[in-house]
Amino acid sequence: MSIENQLINKQFHDTFTINNEHTHPVEVLGNAYMQENLKESPDLTMIRFAQGEVYFHHKDYEAAIFKWENIDNEFQPWARKNVADAYFELDLLGTAEEIYLSIDTDSDVLKIEVLLQLFSLYIQQGKLEKAVDAIKKAVFLNPDYPDVTRIARVFFEDHQDWQNAVELAVNEAMRTQEISWFHTLKGYVVEGKTKKNGSQVFY
Structure with a gap:
């Protein structure tokens, strides 16, 4: 280890x-x-x-x-x-x-670990806007960090935050070229999650 x-x-x-x-x-x-x-x-x-x-x-x-x-x-x-x-x-x-x-700290690992702890803390406090900010900062800092994009996706979906969910899926599909993210994005499109006020949302 x-x-x-x-x-x-x-x-x-x-x-x-x-x-x-x-x-x-x-x-x-x-x-x-x-x-x-x-x-x-x-x-x-x-x-x-x-x-x-x-x-x-x-x-x-x-x-x-x-x-x-x-x-x-x-x-x-x-x-x-x-x-x-x-x-x-x-x-x-x-x-x-x-x-x-x-x-x-200069350690990106420690920065992300702190952000993940703040994310959990804000959820427990019911401060969802701060939780969104914390997890988005963690993803931005290192989207390859173990489980960080999965945590973000599940959180956005659970809270029906489709704007951030779609943005994450688009960014990760383009960045990683992984088929799973394209499937996720396709699912959002089929379910109408990429629409806002009747208009298509583009990123």
Whole structure:
């Protein structure tokens, strides 16, 4: 698993626990923390990051937040995203949104992951216009990102947002030349979804 996939799935702690399958990750990381702390110049950052993941997976969100708030290296943007995820799980959506929007990163992967989280958050809040904006930004940033165009298509169809659904299908059919998108677009035409106020909608 690539480092980005580990970060997305909160599985970075596997780098510490992969050879300790019969010992609980909390114990493995606790021992690693103590050993690192004995060094003359200990660097506990990555262990704390991994500990946060384990606490998150065990739904100890407050402990996870505490660990991730002490990350100050190159993993800090991911730690901030994880903190927001924890607040999301605690149903503190306003705090989660604020943190998501504050994340500054050059990583397109992290940007899309944040946008997908905001998309889910806005749906939960019933803020559909903001949800549309978030998923469209994610598609624009990288339409090849796993499942992002499928998520957008299903969302637009479920909410009968045919203008955005048709626009997505047209763009993806032209970009990918995949037959499935042409079939989707043909379906919209047959069902009259490409018409607006009696006039044909062109893109």
